[in-house]
Amino acid sequence: MDDCLFCKIVSGEIPSDGVAESEHAVAFRDVNPQAPTHVLVIPRVHQPDIGSLAEAEPEATVDLLRLAKKIADDVGGSYRLVFNTGADAHQTVFHCHAHVLAGRELGWPPG
Template sequence: MSPSADCLFCKIVEGEVPADVVAQDEHAVAFRDISPQAPTHVLVIPRVHQPDVGSLAEAEPEAAVGLLRLARRVADEAGGSYRLVFNTGADAHQTVFHCHGHVLAGRSLGWPPG
């Protein structure tokens, strides 16, 4: 799907909005969350616009795999265990409707999350 003119994450991908980018490749961009919930809290987004991870996997499977690879690379660089979270839909507290995964690491991540 082509970039959405009103999408914050599309604007980050295009370099129109600044972000603290920690890694990127041909499929995805990873940047620090502006409201971190863990010592390492990085968002990983595909360069293509899809509203959620299921839509990305269906429409652009290569981009979905690329996003997961970049998320793992970011998590490996953080060291140790990590959690990768995809919120899908408003009821799941997704606030930006461009697929994105949250890489959380750097502390004990108990269960249930919270």
Template sequence: MISTAEDCIFCKIVSGEIPADKVGETEHTVAFRDINPQAPTHVLVVPKVHQPDIASLAAAEPEVAVALLQETQRVANDEAGGSYTLLFNTGADSFQTVFHCHGHVLAGFDTLHFPAATN
């Protein structure tokens, strides 16, 4: 099921309705630690506007997509010394479970044990 802004967990985090371990916030984005980390550093960076995926965000609001990428770089520098993997799942078949655009900033793992990072 694709979420709407009314039932979206990330929209609720953005609005403050649901607490999160935030590591940053800008005019256009919120960055917070993943509650089920897949790497020693695992931070989600989400736009404040509700779009289902990165392509939709880039088409609808390119300036917000740029802000999202800039914030991922800041998070990676602060949290991981600038060396990281940035992952956007797009669609249910790619394991996207929350249909609000979000980038996973992953770092601190051995890429030999994280196959998606080796491609």
């Protein structure tokens, strides 16, 4: 997608604060962190949300989840993994992405 922010990060056109990468996914620090550790994990392929990614690219979905777990394990302790899907769920970039949140107590319900 020519106008997708995350596609431009994957291609290297836009720089990011990279944390890790794998065959199918890239991870980088969120520019507006909501926790001491707030990392976005995105697939290299463009899909608008996690459901679409799971249907179209199951191998990429598993790889994305493994990379998210690795990042969380490296931080240690508890973490939250969040996928916002759709505008009403406050998804602002319509390229599938997981938020890995850690480093503080994460209240419930989220907010």
